[in-house]
Amino acid sequence: MFCNQCEQTVKGIACTKIGVCGKNDEVAGLEDLLTHAVQGLSLVAHAGRQVGVVDNRVDRFTCEAIFSCLTNVDFDPARFETLIREAITLRDELRAKVEAAGGTVTSSAAALSFSPADSLAGLEDQGKALDFIPGLDANEDLRSLKQIIMYGLRGLAAYTDHAAILGKEDDAVYAFIHEAMAAITSKMELNDLVAMALKTGEVNVKAMELLDAGNTGTYGHPVPTEVPLGHIPGKCILVTGHDLKDLDMLLKQTEGKGITIYTHGEMLPCHGYPELKKYPHFYGHYGTAWQNQQKEMPEFPGAILFTTNCIQKPADSYKDNVFTTGLVGWPDVAHVEGSGEKDFSAVIDRALALDGFTDKVDNGSVMVGFARNAVLGVADKVIGAVKAKAIRHFFLVGGCDGAKPGRNYYTELVEKVPEDCMVLTLACGKFRFFDKKLGDIGGIPRLLDVGQCNDAYSAVQIAVALAGAFDCEVNDLPLSLVLSWYEQKAVVILLSLFSLGIKDIRLGPSLPAFITPNVLNVLVENFNIMPISTPDEDLKAILG
Structure with missing residues (x-):
């Protein structure tokens, strides 16, 4: 191996x-x-x-x-x-x-x-x-x-x-x-x-x-939506992964059955899509990023559906509650077959057989739904705030989360970003700081959740639109990309950013083991990619 x-x-x-x-x-x-x-x-x-x-x-x-x-x-x-x-x-x-x-x-x-x-x-x-x-x-x-x-x-x-x-x-x-x-x-x-x-x-x-x-x-363009982080009494299903269609099918099949649907991990942004949020039993978000599932899922009193990547070995304490579908799989875990319409009755039956939540817990809420349409809808306010110097700088802080030490850097960085700066985030890296209350600038939240990892496309469109408004290149914007990576979706997004000519990206918590010093030099020379250092040092270098 x-x-x-x-x-x-x-x-x-x-x-x-x-x-x-x-x-x-x-x-x-x-x-x-x-x-x-x-x-x-x-x-x-x-x-x-x-x-x-x-x-x-x-x-x-x-x-x-x-x-x-x-x-x-x-x-x-x-x-x-x-x-x-x-x-x-x-x-x-x-x-x-x-x-x-x-x-x-x-x-x-x-x-x-x-x-x-x-x-x-x-x-x-x-x-x-x-x-x-x-x-x-x-x-x-x-x-x-x-x-x-x-x-x-x-x-x-x-x-x-x-x-x-x-x-x-x-x-x-x-x-x-x-x-x-x-x-x-x-x-x-x-x-x-x-x-x-x-x-x-x-x-x-x-x-x-x-x-x-x-x-x-x-499912419509995401709209700003407040998502509860607690739970309510009743039978329940937790959906994790990335696949919106699987969630949609499950929501339709659970209508009127007394089952509440919760998201986990990168499914959080689904709450912002109009055609998904219309279901009254689509309630809130449970847990954080993929690497915490072995701590969080044993406490979930319902069925759990994995729609795509990010599965870890299910512990015996909750293995019987786990179902996979699509390309994700684990030995001896029930798999829901189908490439088009799927029958989630086994997941539903398991949820109905379990106790579900017996109490109501309020753990606050987070806002999602700030994809390009939502952000560009207030572009005039954003541009005005930049010109008035109410917004000094934008930080895109996102990417993959993981268990390896060093990722607290991203939490500390966001906490230390000055109050006249805005933070855009996407992918599961946001769970290091997604529930931070950073306030707003002129009514615009300082922390904007753009969506899943693939919504890097939305983030790029926002940057391109801002560059057009200021008649400059994306690299000339008061915008800094501070990214975390874990797996191969992050690798290809980084390549996408390079293909667009975007430079000065900070990457962490460590550089890929498969990049040799000579290849790294090519990336440094052409794109000025650099490893993260400390939040204080990086903020000083970025903001002066």
Whole structure:
């Protein structure tokens, strides 16, 4: 096992025995083997596009398979076996179509001829023997760039899958995913790899735009909404992950059943969507970020539904209450199948069988719903406040949360941001400070929750609009990005920001283990990316 794709990797180098996320050696090998198999499929799909052979089933599967390898998504060996075998079946079927159309697959990559073992145990052995990461390239700098691309593709595939679930697709996105997966099987020069990494970010901007269109087109543009943090008496279901459609289906299926629906983690922003907040039994938010679920979920007296990534090993005390759906999975945890309309009756039955909350608790509330439409709706006030010097600076403080020490930096930074500055936030990194009462400037809250991690698209649109209003570049705005990262969605968002030419980003709590000093120098020289230091030092450097 060699896994260094997340921020919490052991000693800042790699997990080699068991993942900090809970991934064991067998699952790590199966993830590598699936990635290897998908590389072979992508080689064929890329060749197919050269002769007009395009298969949407292959495109959708490719994203699902790549997404399944993102941190904290799927820990179930049996599900990986199914994906690996399907990848090979699709590869061979598509290759026959490509060759029939006069196309050829010229690569000599081993992924093209990979044949899976007959048993799960055999697949696990193949995965261990693959030595996947070291095999990407003998040159550590080129290997580093290939890893950046591959991990970026995992984030890109996740957003592309989220968008496709809501009916938003773009063949150019699928084409690039296949092209990039195929390309990293070959020898590439440093400059070409840097260009492909930036292209990954550029294409991800399109994928986030598609997802934004899917979310807002289906559920309306988020509006400022106050969300209770306590609970009320009654049966209950907790929904975590990122998928709005799963939540919507569950809300419809629980109407009139006396069940209250609560969000957890990155589902918090769902309370701001008009077509979701209209349900009277959609009540409040329970808990904080993903890494606290093993502390918080044993106390939740209802059923728990995981819709996408961020699952941890469920403890025996609440394992029977947990259900997964979509691509997320854990061995011996009930899974709700379905790729379209789903039947959540098992989740509902479990909620009805449990005690639910027996009391009412008021833990205050937080405000959500400050996506681009809401913020740009008061843009004139914001611009006026900046010109009047009532607002001195904007801070975008967000990204992934995690358990590794050092993340209290973000709490302290937000607490120390001067009162004439505003803080925008998104993703689960906000849970370090989301309930802070920072007051307002001219009636505009100083802390604005833009949404989920994919709502980085909204944040960028806000920045672009402000730059237009002040007739300057985004990099010239009184705006500083202070980001935290944990997994591969954060990697691709960072690449997206680079592709847009955004500079001076502060990143923490530690830099990725897969970035070599030489590759880091390239990023520093071109984008002036820098590690966080201390809140006081960074605020002094930013504000002077």
